[in-house]
Amino acid sequence: MSFTLAIVGRPNVGKSTLFNRLVGKRLALVDDQPGVTRDLREGAARLGDLKFTVIDTAGLEEATDESLQGRMRKLTERAVDMADICLFMIDARMGVTAQDKVFAEILRRRSAHVILAANKSEGAAADAGVYESYGLGLGDPIRLSAEHGEGLNELYAMLQPLADEFETRDDSAPETDIELPEELSEDEAEEGFVMPTPGKPLQIAVVGRPNAGKSTLINAILGEDRLLTGPEAGITRDAISLSMDWDGLPVRLFDTAGMRKKAKVQEKLEKLSVSDGLRALKFAEVVVVLLDAAIPFEQQDLRIADLAEREGRAVVVAVNKWDLEPEKQQKLRDLKEGFARLLPQLRGTPLITVSAKTGRGLDRLREAIFTSYQVWNRRVPTAALNRWLADMIESHPPPAPQGRRIKLRYMTQAKTRPPQFVVMCSQPDKMPASYSRYLVNGLREAFDMPGTPIRLIMRGQGDKNPYKGRKKAQPSKLRKHLQGKRG
Incomplete structure (x- = not known):
């Protein structure tokens, strides 16, 4: 049985x-200060033999206007409408507040199945709050301690009979955690490109400075207001993952928190948010660096793009x-010139102009x-690589440090994702970076690999004589005897 909680x-x-605790991973940011969660986060949960989808929501606020708190409340109400079961949590140590009473009334009207949980109920200090929660009219409360894992058996007992009311669905709940992309096997690489599938979608992380429009862009791709947006900078805190079919292409989109300069990041919560975003960047397959057309290529934009390249995305x-x-035409010329000058390590990377607000440029x-x-x-065939290497050496021979010419013997591709090439040569430690850049730029042009990070490793071949340095073998007694007879 599968349901949504x-x-x-x-x-x-x-x-x-x-x-x-339900998903078994630290996916959502947790901190002592209130209001950490702002977006809806889904996860594949398991409790005993129950498998279901769990939704973490923003804290319910009394605001109903278009303020940040009001927009957060609308997203939470949407989650209530989407879910099969609502778990209404109160703080047992604080007791039932006026807000709790208001929200209990809302849940009674909007949800057919509501379970009341009194959290932080470990110890006698929580008894008064637990008894007080009976007055909410939502049935017997479950005594929970999410921090210590207490009360999960009682939660299971409440969910089990409700789960049986829902029709059988796909047991695989949506995966929202980040997975490391697997290296293609030799057979797959030789056979050709392997398309992303719903089971292994293309993982895309959208990164950039605060207020560049990352959440708005993902909402435009999804075609619905799934993520919290607004004029305020720094709304997104968690790296939120969403799976979808993008015009026939299975993708998983990661919305990340805006990344400010390291010196400006002082608060613990912002450090956690940036760390979560960096984790998404490291394990994505494609990274979309989103710039603001009004202030493109600021120092932080360059750092983020360089980090994505160094991570091999x-x-x-x-x-x-x-x-x-x-002035779109002039601005586009300036952008291309600035991009080529400021990010030479990403030479040939696609530069796309979009409007997240209107949806133009998404195709x-x-x-x-x-x-x-x-x-x-x-993956490039080894024979083609070595023909290309011979032409490159003929056009521009490698240097000769201390009068000894560096010899490039042969080349092969070691792996993909990103492409990594190994050149067997003499004196690899003396190969200058300028000649390595010459080879990398030549690889981009010859084999049509614009923008992607290319790793080039110089490796020494060692001495080709396997017997050099060995002691001369002593003749056996039989050989000495035969040599004496011949003499």
Whole structure:
């Protein structure tokens, strides 16, 4: 049986802590201060023999306007409508508040199945709050301690009979944690490019500075307001994962927190948010670096793009808010010139102009992402590599440090994702970086690999004589005897 469970309640009652315990991983950010969670986060949960989807929600606020708290409340109410069962959590140590009473009334009207949980109920200090919760009219409360894992048996006992009421569905709940992409096997690589599948979708992380429009862009791709957006900078805190079919391409999109300069990141919560975003970047397959058209290529943008390249991810640069740009042609020329000058290590990376607000440019962005993913998986035959290497050496021979010419003997591709090449040569430690860059740029042009990170390793072949340095073998007694007879 599969069903959806939404965890709702006031800020800081322990919803994210319980979410992490049910999914068995620390996916949601947890901190002592209230209001850490802002977006809806889904996860594949397991409790005993029950498998279900759990939704972590933002803390319910009384605001109903278009403020940040009001928009967060609307997302939470949407989760309540989506879920089969709602788990309403209160803080047993604080007792029932006026807000709890208001939200209990809302849940009675909007959800057919509501379970009441009194969290932080370990110890006698929570007894008064537990007894008080009976007055909410939601039935007997479960005494929970999400932090210590207490009360999960009681939660299972409440969920089991409700689970039987729902029809049988796919047992595999959506995966929202980050998975490391697997290296293609030799057979797969030789046979050709392997398309992403719903089981192994293309993983895309959208990164950038705060207020560049990352969440708005993902909402535009999804075609619905799934993520919290607004004019305020730094709304997103968790790296939220969403799976979808993007015009026939199975993808998993990761919305990340805006990354400010390291010196400006002082608060513990922002450090956790940036760390979560960096984790998404490291394990994505394609990284979309989103820039603001009004202030592109600031120092932080360059750092983020360089980090994606150093992590070996396929990179696409998208310039957002293009609908607000008055001089589009001149601006585009300036962007291309600045990109080539400031990010030479990403030479040939696609530069796409988009408008997350209007949805323009999303088809070109999808095409650029898929093309970059194909290049990232490309394997070049060894014979073609060595023909190319001979031509490169003939055009520009390697240097001769201390009068001894470096010899490049042969070359092969060691792996893909990103493409990595090994050159067997003499004196690899004396190969200058300028000649390695010459070879990398030649690889990009000759084998059509624009933008993707290329790893080039110089490796010494050692002495080719396997007998050099061995002691001369002593003749055996039989050989001496035969040699004496011949004499």
